[in-house]
Amino acid sequence: MQKWLDAVNAGAARKDLLKSVKSPKRLAYLLSDEETWARAYTQFKVEESGDAALKAEMVKKTEGYEQGVQWKDADFAPVRAAMREIFTSLGWMK
Numbered sequence: 328m329q330k331w332l333d334a335v336n337a338g339a340a341r342k343d344l345l346k347s348v349k350s351p352k353r354l355a356y357l358l359s360d361e362e363t364w365a366r367a368y369t370q371f372k373v374e375e376s377g378d379a380a381l382k383a384e385m386v387k388k389t390e391g392y393e394q395g396v397q398w399k400d401a402d403f404a405p406v407r408a409a410m411r412e413i414f415t416s417l418g419w420m421k
Contacts (some may be wrong), residue, residue: 331409335363338402343395357396370397371410 335341341358348354356362373381388397398406416421 328413330407331367331413333365334359334405335367338398338406340398340402341363342394344393345395347394354377357393367403367406367410370403371407374403374407 344354344357370385373385384420385397389399411420
């Protein structure tokens with residue numbers, strides 16, 4: 328999980344959140360490990376599904392009023408790789 332957390336913390340999405348979210352309570356929620364994992368897992372599943380409609384909705388989230396809630400494709404690549412490594416090591420993916 329450390330590799331995943333490092334990828335999340337190093338990405339532009341985290342920095343964008345710090346700039347765009349004005350409410351300290353909302354920011355704390357969005358930066359929590361559990362919420363970050365939930366958003367990353369959702370994005371991972373959307374990408375893995377290959378569903379164009381779901382992908383289009385995810386793109387809208389990257390351009391919303393709270394920048395950084397979801398990752399842009401290039402920013403998500405190391406997060407995705409770390410998640411794939413976790414799932415492969417657990418035998419959940421090949």
